[in-house]
Structure formats: C-alpha cells, structure tokens
Amino acid sequence: MAGALRELRTAQKSAKGVSLYSRYVNRPAGRVLAAGAYRVRLTPNQVTLVSAAFSLGAVAALALAGPSWPLAVAVWLGLVVGFAFDSADGQLARLLGRGSPAGEWLDHVVDAAKITAVHSAVLISFHRFFDLPSDGWLLVPLGFQLAAVLLFCGGLLADKLKPKAAPAAGAQAAPAPSRLRAVALLPVDYGVFCLLFLTLGAPRVFLAAYTALFAVYALYLAAFLVKWFRELR
Numbered sequence: 001m002a003g004a005l006r007e008l009r010t011a012q013k014s015a016k017g018v019s020l021y022s023r024y025v026n027r028p029a030g031r032v033l034a035a036g037a038y039r040v041r042l043t044p045n046q047v048t049l050v051s052a053a054f055s056l057g058a059v060a061a062l063a064l065a066g067p068s069w070p071l072a073v074a075v076w077l078g079l080v081v082g083f084a085f086d087s088a089d090g091q092l093a094r095l096l097g098r099g100s101p102a103g104e105w106l107d108h109v110v111d112a113a114k115i116t117a118v119h120s121a122v123l124i125s126f127h128r129f130f131d132l133p134s135d136g137w138l139l140v141p142l143g144f145q146l147a148a149v150l151l152f153c154g155g156l157l158a159d160k161l162k163p164k165a166a167p168a169a170g171a172q173a174a175p176a177p178s179r180l181r182a183v184a185l186l187p188v189d190y191g192v193f194c195l196l197f198l199t200l201g202a203p204r205v206f207l208a209a210y211t212a213l214f215a216v217y218a219l220y221l222a223a224f225l226v227k228w229f230r231e232l233r
Helices: 002-009 020-039 044-064 069-096 101-129 135-161 179-184 190-199 203-232
Strands: none
Touching: 020 044, 020 069, 020 179, 020 190, 044 069, 044 101, 069 101, 069 190, 101 135, 101 203, 135 203, 190 203
8 A cells, every 4th residue: 555655645636726725635535535545445436435425415314404514514424525535536547547427427427416416405405404584595505516617617628628738848837736726726626615504503693604605616617607708719
C-alpha cells in the first residue's frame, strides 16, 4: 500500500480550477482510499459504485429521518466519504493505466445522480419535518438543485468544448495554480456543501445556511455562465 501511495502522488490531475478543500482534503483522502482499493483489487468502476452507495445512502437517510444531531453526522459522513471515493476512482484508474470513456461516463452519471438526489432529499425533508414559514420555501431546494446541476454540466461542457491549444515546442511548464482562485472556489466546492449538513440538528440554522449557500451558488452560476460563454465564442 505504501508503494501505491507513492505512485499515486505522481498520478494526480492538475490542481488548476480546484478549491482548497478538494486540493488539500478530498484528493489526499481519495489517494488513501485508492491505495486501499488497489490493495484489495477493486476496479475503478467498482470504486465509483462504492462512492454512489455512500452518497445515496446518506441521501436516503436525509429523506426518511427527521432532523437530529446523529442524522447530521451520519449524512455528512456518508456524503463526504462518497466524495472521497469519487476522487479515488480516477486516481486508481490512472495508477492502473485503465482510464476509459466508459469509466468516465459512469463517474459523471453518478455525480449527476448525487447532485439531483441530495437536493430532492432536502425538499422531501423540508416538506415532511420542517416548520417552514410558508410553502414558498419549498422552492429553495428546487432552485438550488437547478443552480448546482447547471454549474456541474456547464463546467463539464465548457471544458469538453473549449479548443485545446497544441503544445508549442520548448514551451515552459504551466504556472502554479492560483491560491486566490482556490480560495474563491471554496463556496461552490462539494466538500464545503457537505459541511452544511452538520447543522441539520438545528433545523432553523440549517434552513438559513442552506438558503444562504443557494444564494451564493446563484451568484457564482451567473458569473460562470458569462465566463464560459465568452470563452467558447
């Protein structure tokens, strides 16, 4: 396992456009999980399915159980471990040299399911267990879901459609990723979103924090949509 960890440190994706949480918490955690998966001979696709199991288990608990501090910890733990395994599958694929379009497709399908399901579960929880000021608050999870899906799909499509410049002969190494950008991306990092569920034991606090984060996502979405459209023009 130690040897696999050493190899995994050299098989990392670029940190460009990655927030501090993903760079210093999620990717290192995923590296350890990838080394463990390598040791027990799991395939990258199996690791993706493990990620889905943790994430969707947390989503099911959120939809079925009333808010409490034990539920808060359980939901956060399931989501954050699922997120770490989501990093581990790609790292394991690079370690084994077995990356494939099918594996990437499966990874993105699980990501899309996770994003839509978690906000659907919040909507169900709001309806079943929360003392909302009015039914209009049920629109908040729907708006958050839309913003999160557009950020995910818009970023993915922009990356796929953006023309890739051919490497120039004798080109210098790429500059180090911007730490300021890594800090600025924290509010829309999925790992930071997972932390929100630690307030689930205090429903009023969770409602306020969830709504505030939705507002932040909406602002970032507007900025990124303009940026991506300009880049693709």
